[in-house]
Amino acid sequence: MLSRRASSDAGTFLFLLLSGIALGNTIMIYLSLVPLFFVLFSLANNPQPDHIQVTRRTSAATTCTDEAVEISITLKMEGGRGIVTVADPLPEHFTLASGNNFHLYWNDGRNAPLHVTYKVRCTKRGVYDTGPTHIEHFYGSWMGRAQYEPIDTVSKLIVRPKPARLKKIRNPRRPTNLPMPAGATCKLGIKTTNFTEIRHYSYGDPFRTINWKATARLSTTAGVKPYVNEYEREGKKTIWIFVDSGTWMGLGSTVDNVFEYAVRAASGIASFYLGHDVAVGLYVYNKGELIFPDTGRKQAFQILRSLSELKISNEDNAKGNDDDCLKKAVRECSRYMSGTSPMFVIVTMVGKDNARDLVEGIRLMRKYSPNARVPRIIVLHISGYSLVAVGICENAGAAMLEMGNMPAVRAIRKAGALVIPWNPRMKSLGQTMMIGYKRRSS
Numbered sequence: 547m548l549s550r551r552a553s554s555d556a557g558t559f560l561f562l563l564l565s566g567i568a569l570g571n572t573i574m575i576y577l578s579l580v581p582l583f584f585v586l587f588s589l590a591n592n593p594q595p596d597h598i599q600v601t602r603r604t605s606a607a608t609t610c611t612d613e614a615v616e617i618s619i620t621l622k623m624e625g626g627r628g629i630v631t632v633a634d635p636l637p638e639h640f641t642l643a644s645g646n647n648f649h650l651y652w653n654d655g656r657n658a659p660l661h662v663t664y665k666v667r668c669t670k671r672g673v674y675d676t677g678p679t680h681i682e683h684f685y686g687s688w689m690g691r692a693q694y695e696p697i698d699t700v701s702k703l704i705v706r707p708k709p710a711r712l713k714k715i716r717n718p719r720r721p722t723n724l725p726m727p728a729g730a731t732c733k734l735g736i737k738t739t740n741f742t743e744i745r746h747y748s749y750g751d752p753f754r755t756i757n758w759k760a761t762a763r764l765s766t767t768a769g770v771k772p773y774v775n776e777y778e779r780e781g782k783k784t785i786w787i788f789v790d791s792g793t794w795m796g797l798g799s800t801v802d803n804v805f806e807y808a809v810r811a812a813s814g815i816a817s818f819y820l821g822h823d824v825a826v827g828l829y830v831y832n833k834g835e836l837i838f839p840d841t842g843r844k845q846a847f848q849i850l851r852s853l854s855e856l857k858i859s860n861e862d863n864a865k866g867n868d869d870d871c872l873k874k875a876v877r878e879c880s881r882y883m884s885g886t887s888p889m890f891v892i893v894t895m896v897g898k899d900n901a902r903d904l905v906e907g908i909r910l911m912r913k914y915s916p917n918a919r920v921p922r923i924i925v926l927h928i929s930g931y932s933l934v935a936v937g938i939c940e941n942a943g944a945a946m947l948e949m950g951n952m953p954a955v956r957a958i959r960k961a962g963a964l965v966i967p968w969n970p971r972m973k974s975l976g977q978t979m980m981i982g983y984k985r986r987s988s
Contacts, residue, residue, distance in 0.1 A: 552689040555581040595626030608704040614643040619662040628685035639670040668705045710814035710975035790894035792832045797930040804930040831875040872907030890923045901954035908961040923963040
């Protein structure tokens with residue numbers, strides 16, 4: 547394919563030739579041959595390369611947000627002579643950390659490989675395709691141009707959310723208002739002395755667990771099954787993380803918004819408890835994605851992969867659609883919660899739009915720990931208005947809007963949950979989660 551310079555020289559040749567013929571000027575006719583011979587000589591003595599080989603390598607297939615990844619490209623040409631441009635386009639939300647993704651060099655036909663190395667940094671989680679590498683070879687004194695785009699140079703890069711680190715508690719005997727999962731158990735294991743509830747007798751229950759006083763008081767007709775005492779059992783502790791994906795979670799920019807901090811918080815909380823051998827389950831409501839509770843590295847990878855691909859739900863769910871609300875999410879997970887006393891963590895932004903849904907969902911969660919002294923439900927309230935505030939006036943307005951949500955926060959606390967407000971620009975998640983711990987009395 548000819549370049550613009552070849553087209554310009556060909557136009558100059560035609561202009562001089564036609565002008566010389568029209569005016570009968572032989573000098574202009576001879577001058578028109580100069581650009582013509584230049585184009586023909588350049589194309590004949592500077593051929594294009596016969597073969598181009600591109601090899602691409604990345605330092606890591608997975609990374610976290612705001613971490614640098616090195617990309618190396620090796621280009622090898624066989625034959626040809628001319629100027630070569632190598633451009634490696636970056637996906638959206640990628641920035642250069644060091645180096646350059648565009649290079650220009652002279653190909654002398656000696657088949658010497660060209661090495662291009664640079665580092666990129668991604669500001670948003672997701673799965674991205676890096677490449678393909680665009681190569682242009684200008685041969686024949688910029689007269690000809692050949693474009694190459696090797697398809698096999700495309701590589702996938704998984705960007706995971708950067709988890710918010712939670713610090714280890716130095717002294718677990720310190721009094722706390724946080725519902726840590728010290729009493730969260732499963733239905734398998736040895737029975738403890740912690741009373742849970744009274745239920746009807748079922749086949750196989752020991753006779754010593756029959757509550758004769760409750761049976762005499764509650765049984766009004768003959769033939770009714772007696773009542774037995776149910777006690778907690780030892781086993782794996784369980785925590786459920788509910789992440790809100792409603793459209794109100796998109797408050798902020800495309801990179802720095804409430805939903806991104808919610809994903810980071812959920813990732814950090816899941817990593818913290820999985821590191822302490824706690825079974826962690828994840829449910830993204832307003833979207834309907836469920837990961838069953840489990841432990842181990844496989845569960846950690848599954849949760850991180852799910853959080854990396856999360857997106858904010860559509861507008862239909864934001865208008866009060868009850869198909870994917872928190873209440874339905876708790877009902878969907880109820881069969882996996884029966885016989886346990888789990889801990890619940892709800893990551894959301896409390897507001898007037900979702901306050902009623904949160905209260906109804908929390909009331910259902912309370913049924914699984916009715917006798918708990920400390921509420922085992924945490925609502926991590928992300929202060930979204932402060933993320934978009936710039937300057938003193940806007941920060942004051944954000945504080946006023948947060949005060950307008952106080953009735954919703956009080957209703958949630960009244961329903962039996964512990965509300966922890968989190969301003970990501972003021973405190974880290976670890977500092978925020980430690981506010982429930984009391985200091986020792988002197």
